Amino acid sequence: MHTVLQQLVNGLSLGSIYALLALGYTMVYGIIKLINFAHGDIYMLGAFWGYYVINQWHFSFWPALISAMIFCALAGVIIEYLAYRPLRNSPRIAALITAIGVSFLLENGMSYLFSSNVRSFPQAIAVKQYHLGSVTISNIQLLILVVSIVLMILLQLIIKETKMGKAMRAVSVDADAAQLIGINIDRTISFTFALGSALAGAAGVLIGLYYNSIDPLMGMTPGIKAFVAAVLGGIGLIPGAALGGFVIGLIETAVQALGFSAFKDAVVYAVLILILLVRPAGILGKNVKEKV
Amino acid sequence: MRGKKLATVLGTVMLAGSLLLAGCSSSATNGGNKQSGNTIKIGGNFELSGAAAAYGQAMQRGTELAVSQINKDGGVKVNGKKLKLQLVQKDNKSDNSQVASVASNLATQSKVVASVGPITSGADLAALPNYTKAKVPLITPGGTQDSLTVQKNGKVQPYMFRSCFEDSYQGKALAKYVYSNMKLKRVAILADKSTDYAQGLTKAFKKEFKGQVVQVQYYQAGDKDFNTLLTKLKGKKFDALFVPGYYSEAGLIVKQARQMGITQPIVGADGFADPKLVQIAGKKNASNIYYTTHFDSKATNNAKATAYMKAYKAKYNEQAGTFDALAYDATYMIKDAIENEKSADSTKIATGLANLKNFKGVTGTITMDKKHNPQKPVIIAKVENGEEVQATSVK
Amino acid sequence: MTLLDVKGLTKNFGGLTAVSDVSMHLDDNELVALIGPNGAGKTTLFNLLTGVIVPSEGTVTLQADAGLEVLNKKKPYTIAQAGLARTFQNIRLFKGLSVEDNVLIAMTSKNKEGFLESIFRLPSFYKKEDELHQQVLDLLKIFDMQDDADKLAKNLPYGAQRRLEIVRALATKPKILFLDEPAAGMNPEETADLTRLIRQIQEEFHITILLIEHDMSLVMNVAERIYVLEYGQLIAEGTPEEVQKDPKVIKAYLGGEA
């Protein structure tokens, strides 16, 4: 029994990481319907930023986290301005290929500048293990869980309650109409990228700290997993991304705990496909029928 | 009807054309690449980008260091002349099609007389046909798969060599060491399912180990979270955990296992033998770790290794690891082969590599066996608190 | 003879009843109009009849050559193959394809080109293609569009796009043609041309036409019979003269107590 509880904790902890990444994915998708392939790589940039400021400038954890969020927000805005904005009225698949190009550029540019070596992330917070009965959880696992839930609520508030959030929703429904009523589309999209990329930056520092290993390709696999999570939950929806992340974390854990570790990813994809067949727009997504 | 006719006509014309021309084009005699001028060109078929870039770049650094040292020391002696080595390196982006393309580029365009790399067995297999066609020997610092150097009919691959251990050699040595030296009877295995390296090791270990293999679990290269698998293992009774895989994941496994309270010895192969293992795991966690290594980093018994590590640190400002050292040795093995055969023609180098005896490298004293596998002692290192405390040579 | 018989057709969207208990019939070679105020459910009724939307209740039966055929709950393409063709209110041409391809696609189910035949380009393939090409040109000629055959559909002027929709629907060789506001956005001159055309095709192809239209001059001009829909229900049926006098219809159109 205690193993089951422990595995549940493991699953939630893994899920919170996917959820954190999926949030940024889903925000960008929600507003411009772009699969931002480079999202995972912005997360990598965040991790590397954290690595350098903690090592070189001796930042403590929170300043490192916040500066990484700012740095990544800037990076996201610049990438959007240079690579995605010129393609806003082009076929979506062209923008997707550009996003893949940006992803390659970030991965290989970092690899060129800093080598492909795996580095150990500086331990800005000492690991503490808490034992609750037979279940063990570390302070960093808790931190990630709490941060991802707080960020999710914060995001939901921004989108539902602020003026910028309203603008974001308006742009996502109908960009042309939004422009007609005086919403600055460029600024709204920039803001969305800033927000989504800041989340990735936070994830980079948190996950770097948690696993203690970073490398230029670290964003590739989690990026794809986060995308899967976002789709599973219903892409474009904040709660959907979080839900998708936790579902995938729990599935992976369950498959491994049952002893089918070699088929972990296969099961995740199989579940994804089955869920999509029943709910073609994800768990929380609404399937909008085209008006005839 | 016409469409069918078209296809038939097309096919026949092409067939006729290819037969006609194939006869001519294949008649060019091929005796391998000859060395000419005052330089000896060796190729570098490196994974400089893509998934295996971290290992490929290490290979690049080791090779470059070796080439620059050889040239600084006067070059390669051939028939009384001192020839400089020239490294022609190309990136294969960790993609097997590109590996094959780079191989033919190096062999036929650059006319190299030998090649270092690629680093993984799969890539070596993709590169080999083109090198074999051009009769250029290839020496890999990381292709450990047993059957790599053997043809389908059981004969040795004439142009395939390695400076690293083959999987079964290491796997067997580890199995013996765990059972006989450490006297541990129950082993759990946590293996990388995505590389043939880890699979080969697992297979060899299981075959040789006389005790009981309690459980085998798998992960994929690139995984970061092993808590679930470790939680599962924690409930089982075992004396040692064998982790066939590379340091990038193994470091995380060590870290997460120790944090979880798994205190049993963790055993690995040469994929562990990199300073980054301890960096990722954390010094405190890196205790009770055993792994095979090519050089004893304490280096009490190997002046070459000490010198190498110093030179590497001086040039790249980081600690040397396994792949760079193996690539460094591979380059020097080519040099030795040239000097022994007194010729830098590619076919002669292949002969020289096959006959290599008592080559003193930084990863040990190497003698090539009949199957082009280096025979050298396996050293098993023990790590406590991030420091290597003991090194045992086993056979 | 009744060609299409509709009984108790109903569609609920959640709590909203868009079409409620509609029963109607279309006879052979007849030109019927369906009118009603905006939002009355006319297009929904079209979508129900052509299978784009699945009805909640009710039956649609077609007098086919092989006897009665039940159409409700069938997929749109089977309904189309059974002989019901339509145009769309918001033009839905295959915009990126040529005018000829647009028409050829409508012939897909009647076209018996085999896979191997076309892959290997057998002589029979060319023969069939040539025949089809001729048929397309003949159809386009009726609408005076034969010179546009190679143009992309999206490059046609608006009026021509509307006409192409009708050609495309005709190319399926329908028994019944549903026209959803064919004159929308046309000037009076174009509307007059269209009126003439609709009459012409009905006579030439001997088909039944059901027409949704807001332009009353067109409706009163061509329709033999009219159905009036309001709030998803049929409120009147009859000849143009009858319907024009019907107080319910007047009220529906003018509102208030009139």
Add this chain to the structure above:
Amino acid sequence: MKKNLKYNLTWLAIMVVGYILIDVLELVGVIDQFAETTLVLIGINIILATGLNLIIGFSGQFSLGHAGFMAIGAYTSALITQAIPNGGGMVLGLIAGMALSALVALVVGIPTLRLNGDYLAIATMGVAEIIRIIMNNLKITNGPAGLYNIPQLANWSVVYLFVCLTTILIVNFIHSRDGRAVMSVREDEIAAESMGVNITKWKVIAFVLGAATAAIGGALHASYIQTIAPNDFGIMESINILIIVVMGGIGSITGTYVAAIVLGLLDMVLQNFGTLRMVLYSLALILIMVFKPSGLLGTWEFSVRRIFTKFKAKGDA
């Protein structure tokens, strides 16, 4: 009728001349072993990308799982040619690979092709990953080490022949009743259905045909490179094929040729740039997409018929 014969003969002439040209260049030494390898890799990419273009460009279904079908073709034909290492084995392997790949595509396609856009993309990507993971765990496929010592039965002549055959297959398919039906699905599903086009059927047919040609590409890859492993068929491989399709122009087979050749030559040159290789590649990718969002050729196609018509027009004038 005569006209059609003329066009077809012109195409045939182009193909034969292309073959002889390459052969002659090889004979006089302009094309060496390395250039030949590059040509073969370009050829295989053309086969893979034309198949994917059929699915994405012509039927409008966004598939990210092409590498999975390529893997099925590669493994099937590799296993068969290992057992029967001659031309017969190659033919048998190709047929079996195509059949198996088509079968899997059929089973997978019928349920998933109901999904739209990005949801379909992720589902097909999942299918390809599942295929790869199965290959990674099966005994017959030799797990992560994959298959090696595969007899090299595919040389560049064979690849050239299959480039021609695949292109003929796909182009003839597109310019027929079937192809028009498939394109109508891309243009407007609702309108297509209302015109009697069974959209599910045509989506599945395009998907299955694309998968079968992917199997050809996979089989040739396996035979030419002589070694295959599950990691050769990951998500990145699907993406690489997708890049060729989009860069060339979605819905343009000529564009696919151009993009495959451009990228193939780029690959050949960039080998020399070491770690910078992929940086340059990604920059090229971004710049091409930013300046040519609809791909190098858009939807433009090379057409013999048009050239003839033009010449005739000039002659008449």
